[in-house]
Amino acid sequence: MDSAELDRQREAVPDGTPSLGRPVGSKGEDTRRRILAATMQRVAEMGYARATIREIARAADMTSGSLYHYFPNKAEIVKATYLEVGAAAMPRLEAAAAQADGLIDKLVAVIDQGARIVQEYPYAVAFDRAVRAPGTDHAVAKISDGIFASLRDIVEDVIAQAHRNGELNPDATTAGAANAVFAIMRGLYDDAALATAYDFRDTVRALQLLLQGRLITAPSPPE
Template sequence: MPTAASPLGRPVGAKGEETRQRIMAAAMRCVAEVGYSRATIREIARGAGMTSGSLYHYFPNKAELVKATFLDLAEFAVPRLAAAADRAEGVLNKLMAVFDEGDQLMRDYPFAVAFDRAIRVESPEHLHLAEDSDTIFNALRAVIVDIIEQAADEGVLGTETDSENASNAIYVVMRGLYEHAATAPLDDYHATVGALKMLIRGTLFDYKRLA
């Protein structure tokens, strides 16, 4: 029986999806390394180990490929952070879980941050990817707000700490990690995440010596 095909002529099923993911991974890396305008279908296809003609069976043009790559990234990134928080017990452990999952995302997708920054700088306006990226960060902030509000409800937030300010502080830290990930070597980024976890847990300094 012949393999079913989509309107673009690309095969459907597990193998077709595997190829599609490989193309998007190549697109993410290419755009991250050279920017949106300089990334070409030829180079992306080469990175995916296929011809340009074969790639066009999956995506009609570069714009649609990059948009699909970004939306695929968006659809799992924040949900993974939210799910990690949901699996943890206790406010502090939930925050640690978010940091750990963010760290794992960087391990799984080391070009994601540079890709996001590249499309923010120069992706075509009609794709609305910059606005979509803002939506992702808003969703991330919502995850943090939920954790901090739980802390307030449980009475474990400092009595002089405003929940909104606390949420803003954690969110700024997460955004700072994002910027750090765009330029720092991967090992340095992972070490920074570890130090921030110690800071939030209150174990970064020897407070007995500081007193």
């Protein structure tokens, strides 16, 4: 699922509006964005089952009846929340990879942009983990799988280009390299769910130094 597909799915959700964080042009769009933000927060804090329509409406400062004018049920709200974040995030990650030169710089740029997105949507990781917990709506959780598949596509494209350019070590296959990089990014995602904002930034910076070969320095020779 690429960013264009995310856009198409987002537009198919009732009352589709611009991505979270963009300027809004009407009261209805503003209300819808508020609902999606409240959904992300409540699901992240309470879990999927306990984050009822009533709780989401309360967080969005509206009545449950008013919320139903925008979405028919909780599953559709959660789906719309995923698609909004995915449609906002994936083009930024794609652009980060496209604008950098060379394998290392591309990977560093994608990781840096991903960290910025996590900081801008502080409830996103916990929201995703709550939706993917056992017992939740499988169809909704598949949206998350599609977003991760889009990220993997970006990684595979970067690795494939590096292979064509002769940047990839011949001892590594393109599939193996893509698996390794994607595993690092998934690990960073898991860290974001547990770490403080400061610790997460620290981890991201250390990972970037590792990729650049600058994390470990040779000890100074004895005098």
